[in-house]
Amino acid sequence: MGLAxxxxxxxxxxxxxxxxxxFGHPARVAxxxxxxxxxxxxxxxxxxxxxxxxxxxxxHLKELKHLGLIKGSVEGTSVCYxxxxxxxxxxxxxxxxxxxxxxxxxxxx
Amino acid sequence: MGLAxxxxxxxxxxxxxxxxxxFGHPARVAxxxxxxxxxxxxxxxxxxxxxxxxxxxxxHLKELKHLGLIKGSVEGTSVCYxxxxxxxxxxxxxxxxxxxxxxxxxxxx
DNA sequence: TATATTAATCGTAATATTGCAATAAAACAA
DNA sequence: TTGTTTTATTGCAATATTACGATTAATATA
Numbered sequence: 001m002g003l004a005x006x007x008x009x010x011x012x013x014x015x016x017x018x019x020x021x022x023f024g025h026p027a028r029v030a031x032x033x034x035x036x037x038x039x040x041x042x043x044x045x046x047x048x049x050x051x052x053x054x055x056x057x058x059x060h061l062k063e064l065k066h067l068g069l070i071k072g073s074v075e076g077t078s079v080c081y082x083x084x085x086x087x088x089x090x091x092x093x094x095x096x097x098x099x100x101x102x103x104x105x106x107x108x109x
Numbered sequence: 110m111g112l113a114x115x116x117x118x119x120x121x122x123x124x125x126x127x128x129x130x131x132f133g134h135p136a137r138v139a140x141x142x143x144x145x146x147x148x149x150x151x152x153x154x155x156x157x158x159x160x161x162x163x164x165x166x167x168x169h170l171k172e173l174k175h176l177g178l179i180k181g182s183v184e185g186t187s188v189c190y191x192x193x194x195x196x197x198x199x200x201x202x203x204x205x206x207x208x209x210x211x212x213x214x215x216x217x218x
Numbered sequence: 219t220a221t222a223t224t225a226a227t228c229g230t231a232a233t234a235t236t237g238c239a240a241t242a243a244a245a246c247a248a
Numbered sequence: 249t250t251g252t253t254t255t256a257t258t259g260c261a262a263t264a265t266t267a268c269g270a271t272t273a274a275t276a277t278a
Contacts, residue, residue, distance in 0.1 A: 001237045002263030008160045009135035013142070020132035025266080026118035029125045029207070036210040043225055051117045053268050058226055060266090077224045077275050085212045092208045098138070099201045101145040103194045110267045111233030134236080152255055162238050167256055169236095186245050186254045 016098050019091045022067050027052055027060050035070060035083050042078040125207050128200045131176050136161055136169050144179060144192050151187040 006014050023029055030050050035041050043061060047054045061081060064070045068087035072079045115123050132138055139159050144150055152170060156163045170190060173179045177196035181188045 001261075002235050002265090004134055004136070004236065004264095005161065006135060009139055013135040013138045016138045017133055017135040020129045020138075021134075023129035023207070024126055024133040025113055025130075026115060026122040026126040027113070027266090029122045029129075030118055033122070033207075033210070036213075039213045044223095047225095052114065052266095054225070055227080055269080056267050062226085074225095074274085077222090079225060083212065088212060095204070095208055098132070098142075099204055101142070103192065103197060104145075104148045110231075111235090111265050113234095113266065136236090153253090161236095163255075164239080164257080165237050171256085183244085183255095186252090188255060 012094075015094055018067065019095060022064060022069060025060070027057070028064060031057070031060060031064065032069070032083070035081060039082060041081050042075070043081065044078065046081075121203075124203055127176065128204060131173060131178060134169070136165070137173060140166070140169060140173065141178070141192070144190060148191060150190050151184070152190065153187065155190075 004017075009017075023032075027050060031046055034046060034049055038045075043054070043057060046057050046061070050057060052060075061070065061072070065072060065081075068084055069091065070081050071084045072081040074080075113126075118126075132141075136159060140155055143155060143158055147154075152163070152166060155166050155170070159166060161169075170179065170181070174181060174190075177193055178200065179190050180193045181190040183189075
């Protein structure tokens with residue numbers, strides 16, 4: 001199939017999965033880390049920095065933008081991308097809540 | 110392609126992506142949440158709980174086991190799956206470090 | 219206006235993922 | 249041994265993802 005049955009899961013579970021999927025590729029991890037490092041950024045920088053072709057980077061940026069984790073504004077011929085702090089913070093709350101579940105004191109096996 | 114160019118990224122970036130990918134499907138999120146909730150668990154429980162076919166659950170369990178996030182021990186005809194606390198804790202450190210990057214005080218756009 | 223620069227989009231190929239029916243394997247019970 | 253229960257594996261179909269060359273769109277500059 002290749003198609004996740006999202007309808008049988010809770011909104012929360014689907015939300016966690018969506019955010020996680022955004023980080024599920026090292027290029028997007030690298031893009032986000034770079035955006036954190038140098039705040040202001042254009043797509044060209046990322047192409048040089050990361051070493052994938054320009055259309056590929058553009059596609060990864062589109063996914064991150066679609067999720068809301070980054071936003072971009074046109075600056076002449078280039079585009080300035082940066083982290084969207086509101087969405088990033090919201091994502092962090094969602095993911096942290098999932099990661100911080102209490103581990104059982106005794107392992108069952 | 111469909112094939113990520115892992116060789117051009119750092120080990121850390123690839124590790125983050127691998128862990129994130131594990132959470133990138135709501136079924137695996139649901140499985141982990143269920144394992145947290147009831148500590149001891151067998152595969153059959155999960156099939157009832159989640160509503161995907163038994164082979165599908167088995168496959169998701171295999172992925173989580175391969176990453177080390179869960180472990181399973183045979184108990185007669187059933188298998189007892191549970192969270193692997195060591196790997197979970199390690200994963201949490203890795204992911205939290207990524208999520209907790211400092212947001213810039215002023216957004217660039 | 220013509221040209222350069224930069225990023226987005228289109229089209230396509232290759233690979234990965236998801237899901238399940240059918241089947242196999244393993245352990246127990248009668 | 250034979251059947252039952254439970255999980256794993258196999259094989260396959262459908263869809264998604266990744267990557268990039270070619271092209272387009274938009275803006276700036278000469």
